[in-house]
Structures are given as C-alpha cells and as structure tokens.
Amino acid sequence: MTIQLELWLKPKLLKQMVILNDTTSNANVPEFSVSELSNAIKRSLEQGFSHVRVRAECGRVTIAKSGHIYLDLKDKDAIISGIIWAGVARGLQTKPEEGLEVIATGKITTFPGQSKYQIIIEKLELAGQGAILLQLEERRKKLLAEGLFDPEKKQTIPFLPRTIGVVTSPTGAVIRDILHRLSDRFPVHVIVWRVLVQGEKAASQVAQAIAGFNAIDRKGSVPRPDLIIVARGGGSIEDLWAFNEEIVVRAAAASDIPLISAIGHETDTTLIDFASDLRAPTPTGAAEKAVPVRNDLLASLVSINGRLSSALYRKLDAAKLQNRAIIAALPRPENIFANRRQALDIIDLKFLPALQIILRNAQHEFTKIAGRMQPNIFIGDLNIKRNVLQNLDERRKSAMARVIKDEKTRSLANQQKLGQAWGRVQTAWIFGLExxxxxxxxxxxxxxxxxxxxxxxxxxxxxxxxxxxxxxxxxxxxxxxxxxxxxxxxxxxxxxxxxxxxxxxx
Incomplete structure (x- = not known):
C-alpha cells in the first residue's frame, strides 16, 4: 500500500529554499540557530502542505488521558506520525484502530522538540467498502466471543404486549408504517422514543433510548413497554453504521425487555440484529411480528368456544347416562335396611328371656354364697386378731421397759465420763424416744x-x-x-x- 498525497504546492516555496551546497557563495549564506531553522522548516511545510489527504493503514494507536489520539499512518515503505486533537476525536464517526485502512485529511507540520514531521488529522474516514466490511466483521467476532449473541440469552417475544416502545426517528415513513400496521392487526399503546438514526450522535441516542425504556418503573405513571422495536429505513452501510456501534449492540444485549430489530431492508444486516431477541426484515415486518391479527384471534376464540360448548354438552350427556346406570344398579332404600331391621327384631325377642335366665342363675348363686357366710367365722377371726394384739401389747410394754431401763443404766454409768458429749447423747436419746x-x-x-x-x-x-x-x-x-x-x-x-x-x- 502506497501513501497517496494530494498537495497544493505554492510556487513561492521554491523561492524560499536556500541552496546550501552552493560553495561559491558560502560567505553570503546566513547562519541559523536550531530553533530558527526548525521554525523555518515548519513554516515551509505548513505553507506547502496546508491540506493533504493520505490513504494509509493505521499502525500504533495511542489515546492519551487528555483525549488526544496519537497514531502511525504507514504503508510497506514509509511511516508518518499523526495526531488527532481531543476536540476532533470526539466528533469522529470512524475511530482509528490498528490495521484499519483509512483516508486521513489534514495538514503537515513539524514537532521541533523531536525534529520530526507529522500530520494533524482533521477528518478520518474508511478507505473503501472492503475496509468497512472488514472492520464490521472484526467487531462482530469480538462481540460474539464475549457472548453477546448467545442464543441462550434470547428472550421470548410476548404474544400480546400491552405497550410497545419504538426507537426510531419521529419523521419519515418508518414510524407511520409501524403505527399503521399495528392499528390494522391489533391496536396497542405505543410509546415513541425520538432519536437520530444516522450521524455521529445516532448511536448514543439509540443506546440511551433502549436503556431509558428499561429504566421506566413498572408502577410509575408512564407504562413500561412489554416489547421494544428498534427500526430504521433502508440505506447504505454508512447510513446504517450507527446500528453497528458497540454501544448500541451492548445496550440491546443488556435489555431486560424483549427487543425486535428492524434495520433497513431484508438484505441489510447490522450487528444489532445479532444481539436482538428477534430480527424483522423491515419495520413493517417488525409490527407484524409484535402483535397477532385481532380478527384471527376473535375467529379462533369463537371456534374454541364452540368446540368447548360441544365438548361440555357431550360430557354432560355421558354423565347423565352414567348416573342413570348407577341409579338402576342401586337397590331401593327400603330394601337396604330390611334385613337389618328383621335381625334387630329377632334379637329383641330373644334378649328379654335370656336376661331373665341370667338374673335367676345369678340370684341362685348369690343365695348359695350367702348360706356359707356364718357369723361364727367372723367371730373366730376376731378372737385371733384380739389375741395377736394382746401379745403385741405385752411385747411392746416389756420391750419399752427394757429399753428405758437400759437407757437409764447407760446414762448413769457414762454421765461423768461423757459430760462434754451429753448434748449429743441427749439429742440422740430424744430422737430414739420419738x-x-x-x-x-x-x-x-x-x-x-x-x-x-x-x-x-x-x-x-x-x-x-x-x-x-x-x-x-x-x-x-x-x-x-x-x-x-x-x-x-x-x-x-x-x-x-x-x-x-x-x-x-x-
């Protein structure tokens, strides 16, 4: 790849050049300091190359904390340094990336501190359709590797959303087509978030709109959409480039609300189509995928209602036949208890005579037992108990006398020896007495x-x-x-x- 320069050389530049190798007039050659020579070269380059367009490949790209971008523009034979000031960098539609083929427009100048020349870039654009597609493919692979396009993350589109949020331009045929198609199929509440769909600010506005719909409170005064449609009409790849920006793709992938992308025509494909939950070929197609046809639903309901009524009637008829068969198989109520009633009558007839027999037998046995219970039996037992009590009383009296006598004898014998322990003995004696x-x-x-x-x-x-x-x-x-x-x-x-x-x- 060669560096192509479009130079607007001024004729006076040749007149200002000093022929330093002319030895015949060395005495008349003026002397310059380093700064003076550097500034002279700087003025010469800036006047001679005040506006150039360079086609080159981006080499090393460095973004300083100040926002300035420093990069190398190169081909196979040469390299030139480039600078994009922060104010210009913020407005660039194409951001420089290493390996990207671009066309840089600016002016040539020098940096005296390092004795090098460089180009101050005022505009940067992609060099041809191939470079744009290459950048697009590299970005797609990058986002794919991050998992933003995983099918497992796709959400199901609601069958009948109550509110639909549309992110598009408020003017043009796109919003009119969507509203018209929704009105024909199934009228729902639509909230339009106005954005630019082309240009430098389009990507940030679309991303903010998607995030804004997701930020709406479910219990707030503004209804939160059940579905988001991001739509734009057809155009070139440059016109649709805002929908290839990372900020838009990441916003679509992060949306908690199901999202349908409808960018361009059926043949147009942008990166938001991979991150969305469903891709529609056109904005009109997005409206068709968003809601069903109301008349078809009504017809289905009528059909289902008829089938349900028929099934219910058939079920009732079958239940009636089954109940009749069960009733016919059951015995009459009076016949169910007839045998039990007869059995109770038989038991009642047999119970009273049997009870009388049992009472007579019991009375006879009681009389026999009473005859054996004579008073002399109890008198004999009483005498035996009396004798036992008398013996116990005599033994008690003799034992008590012996105990008292023994205690008195031991108390008198040990009175002098156990004077100090008398309290304990007295306590023990009282306890034994009690x-x-x-x-x-x-x-x-x-x-x-x-x-x-x-x-x-x-x-x-x-x-x-x-x-x-x-x-x-x-x-x-x-x-x-x-x-x-x-x-x-x-x-x-x-x-x-x-x-x-x-x-x-x-």
Missing part, C-alpha cells in the same frame, strides 16, 4: 383398728350370758336368757318357743 413413740402410736392405731368395739360399730354383735360369750346355737338354746351387746348398748333377750325360720338375706 421414733419409738411413733412406733407405739402406730401400734396403738393398729390395736384400735382391731378392737371389738370398732367391730361392733360395723354392725356386728356379741352374745353372752353373764361373762360367758355364747359362740354356738346349742349354747344359746341352753342359756335361754342372754344379753346381746351392740354398738350403743346391751339388749336382754330370750329364746321363744317358736322355731326360728332362716330367711334370705336379700
């Missing part, structure tokens, strides 16, 4: 519970004559006159001539 008192009280309670007076309180009686207790029937017959002792006193009784008849206790 323990034995408790034991005696327990025995007294047991004796009281076995005392015959308590037995009399329970309804028993003692029969005696004088001091002799009559224990048998024969003894009673022999005594004739006797005394009956009960709880609250004594009763004098005698045996009459009538023969006693023993009756039932119950």
């Amino acid at each position: 323990k034995r008192k408790n034991s005696l009280n327990l025995c007294e309670k047991m004796l009281g519970s076995l005392d015959y007076n308590n037995v009399l309180k329970r309804g028993f009686a003692i029969v005696k004559k004088h001091e002799t207790i009559l224990k048998s029937k024969a003894a009673l017959a022999q005594a004739k006159n006797f005394t009956i002792i009960v709880q609250d006193g004594e009763i004098d009784a005698q045996i009459a001539n009538a023969k006693p008849v023993q009756g039932s206790l119950f």
